[in-house]
Amino acid sequence: MNPYLDIVFRSIAIYLFMVIVLRIFGKKQLSQLNTADVILILLISNSVQNAMVGNNTSLYGGMVAALALFVVNFIFKKVMSKSNFIRELVQDTPEILIHDGKIAFATIAKLGITNEELLEAMREHGVEYYKDVKLAMFEIDGSISIISGDKNLRQSHHKRKIHKTLGTLNN
Template identity: 75%
Template sequence: MNPYLDIVLRSIAVYLFMVIALRIFGKKELSQLNTADVILILLISNSVQNAMVGSNSSLAGGLVAALVLFTFNYILKKAMYKSKTFNDLVQDTPLILIHDGKVDFKALAKLEISSDELDEVIREHGVENYKEVKLAMMEIDGNISIISGDKNLKQTHHKRKIHKTLGSVNK
């Protein structure tokens, strides 16, 4: 087999593996990165490097792998844009966590977010109590959006990563 075709096929396989892994492990992992997340990304990139280029450690081999990743990413994003079905397969949907002051504990449990973590995020958005929240959503990028207030709705944006804890989901 042509060594560059081998790099193309290996790179696509690694890319698809990473998309599937991120889909399985959830959108919470895509939000702001902490030290452990940066270390994980560095180790993953190092561990899959040889899987993409094999024994070809030449400049051309590395550039072919990078070009394949950029091209495949572009194609994937175009396909996601054009096909709602494909987009839903690759990307998760936003989830409502609070609606009109009522917490959706099933959604919190699904996302493994404790009540204490949710309270912390609400306070970080400048809201004192979940009952003041009109809408709280876990967005597709892993961030939580909060809309609060009565007549004058106020939306705040705060990048916050939710970490898994052993805390309870019940209030």
């Protein structure tokens, strides 16, 4: 087999493997990276490099692997935009955190969102109390969107991306 074609197949296999692993372990964790996450990404990239290029450490081998990743990513995004099945398979759905001032404790616990993270997102949207939140959503990109019921509060389009941690929500 052509060594460059071998790199293409290996790179596509690693890409698909990473999509599956991120779906299993939670892509929301990548919405805001801490030091441990950066270290993990660096180690993963180093560990899969040889799986993609094999013994070919040439400039062309690296360029072929990178090009294959760009192409498969482009195609994958196009397929996701056209196929609800693939999109639902790969992406999570938005989750309601607060509705009409009532906190969805089970959802917040399941997502591992701490009280501090929720309060910080509320402050960033100009909301002081839970009871003033009409709707708070944990979006598919890992951000928290908040709509307040008070028309006098500033309207903010800022989204707070959080890093999922294990924690409890305290009132």
